[in-house]
Amino acid sequence: MDFNEIAVYTTSEMAELVAYFLQEVCMDGVSIFDIKDLYDNSGWDYKEEGIELNYGSEVVVKGYCNLEDTPSVLNFLRQSLSDLHDAGSLRIEVGTVDGDAWVKTWKQTFRPIETEKLVICPEWQKVQSKKTVFFMDSGVAFGTGQHETTSMCLEFLEQLPVDDKKVLDVGCGSGILGLCSLLLGADYAELVDIDKQATDVAEHNAALNGLSSRVAIKTGNLTEVTTEVFDIVFANLTADILQLLHNDISRVIKSGTIVVLSGILDVKLEGVLALYSDKFELVQTKSKGEWRAVLLRAK
Secondary structure: OEEEEEEEOOOOOOOOHHHHHHHHOOOOOOOOOOOHHHHOOOOOOOOOOOOOOOOOOEEEEEEEEHHHHHHHHHHHHHHHHHOOOOOOOOOOOEEEEEEHHHHHHHHHHOOOOEEEEEEEEEOOOOOOOOOEEEOOOOOOOOOOOHHHHHHHHHHHHHHOOOOOOOEEEEEEOOOEEEEEEEHOOOOOEEEEEEOOOHHHHHHHHHHHHOHHEEEEEOOOHHHOOOOOOOOEEEEEEOOOHHOOOOHHHHHHOOOOEEEEEEEHHHHHHHHHHHOOOOOOOEOOOOOOOOHHHHHEEOO
């Protein structure tokens, strides 16, 4: 099976943001090719002679998608990139790559991710650790915990008292937040995503970690599929979607419910907090690059 490689040309300053947009609609493993990385990284032991010739004057951000998804991916990218300023040419190029070769390369580069309490390990690898190990296959299409927005959620999770709690993971993707909550002591988790491919991957990861009996994984809109009230809610999405979900999230909480919102660009944080301030108080904010995540408590 082949995939399409989507390449977007931009600047160093905008590369992470462009990568985020690609991550929203492409498979995991978005890459940034920036010649500055060759010169700014003092840790290189060796650089191949002439390697600079592989880089152009612009930064190239690459992502991958299924062939049939390419029109919708390009439409999303053009709409998202149209709001950017001083971001280079934002030229988009599309090419086809051998799927088997690309997946093999991707699996070779996906290494275990270690946090304070967890090790997130691809199922095709082995790991020895005294920490809690979460085995996963993201299906090359969903989060592996590497992106700043997910890692901030994991940091919040590890500081929360999750024992015996009911957890909701909104827009669950691979299920990493809800399932890791169970591994750290939560009693029950509900994982919701509008994408059937995401919930299929989440179900696989639940079974892989022996968690199927403690989790409900549902495909659909939050309002349509969720009726319970939760102690902890994770929503790692985008600022715009978080604002659209304000009423839905407010419906599944009680006084004292902890809500973690992530995927918020710094310039949109104020708007999200203003909307959620009617029912929640801000407890803590985390920052990584241009991304923000907040921990809220229901009033």
